[in-house]
Amino acid sequence: MAHDEKPNGGKMKRKAYEQELRKLQAELCRVQDWVKESGARVIIVFEGRDAAGKGGTIKAITERVSPRVFRVVALPAPSEREKTQMFVQRYIAHFPAGGEIILFDRSWYNRAGVEKVMGFVGPKEVKEFLAAVPEVERYIVKAGIILLKFWLEVGQDEQEKRFLARINDPLRQWKLSPMDLESYRRWYDYSRARDAMLKATDVSHARWHIVRTDDKRRARLNCIAKILDSIPYKKVRRPKVELPKRSKEGKYDDQASLKGRKFVAERF
Secondary structure: OOOOOOHHHOOOOHHHHHHHHHHHHHHHHHHHHHHHHHOOEEEEEEEEOOOOOHHHHHHHHHOOOOOOOEEEEOOOOOOOOHHHOOOOHHHHOOOOOOOEEEEEEOOHHHHHOHHHHOOOOOHHHHHHHHHHHHHHHHHHHHOOOEEEEEEEEOOHHHHHHHHHHHHHOOOOHHHOOHHHHHHHHOHHHHHHHHHHHHHHHOEOOEOEEEEEOOOHHHHHHHHHHHHHHHOOOOOOOOOOOOOOOOOOOOOOOOOHHHOOOOOOOOOO
């Protein structure tokens, strides 16, 4: 079944999701092997509305691979010094070296989104950004970096449902910030900012891939499948691994050395 099929129009069941996810995560491990061997460099940008599922999607991508290859970058609000830098400057420090995949949980596109809507920058700065960023991304791609850009789109009703779930769940309240509440209030301002951004920056060398995320499980699978389709990886032959015999040279009673040490209380 294709990932975008919706049997009975309902959301994907957990069992079916986990089965498909495991297959895709196995392929991500093959991507990892290829990236390490080939020295490829990959940047994956995740943008979208608040509560659209960026964090869950990134977790699904990274939970079975090495954090030394798949590195997640989620920068905090810029410092006073960083506010005076070029829009892309503080992100360049996190660009990949050979054998790395960088996942940006929000990126330089903050300039066209939250910074524009909240009035942190003026119309002139936003216009200059939208004109400049396709050329900046052209240089990124010409340097040999694979650049993928995802916009995660959630509907109004589903966003409201997720915000209310965060408000009512003490384990998820940390996910809710004043900016999130403002993004909820300014839904249509964000819609206009999104459309202007997509119109200016959806270019042939750096396309946007838009993912519907009202069904989080389908969205994660569709996103991973698109990543796999977009990276020209090949299966790397791994050497057969066998567990060596433990050396008995210098053998001693290592458990006796722990006697008298205080262990954590076994509550479970």
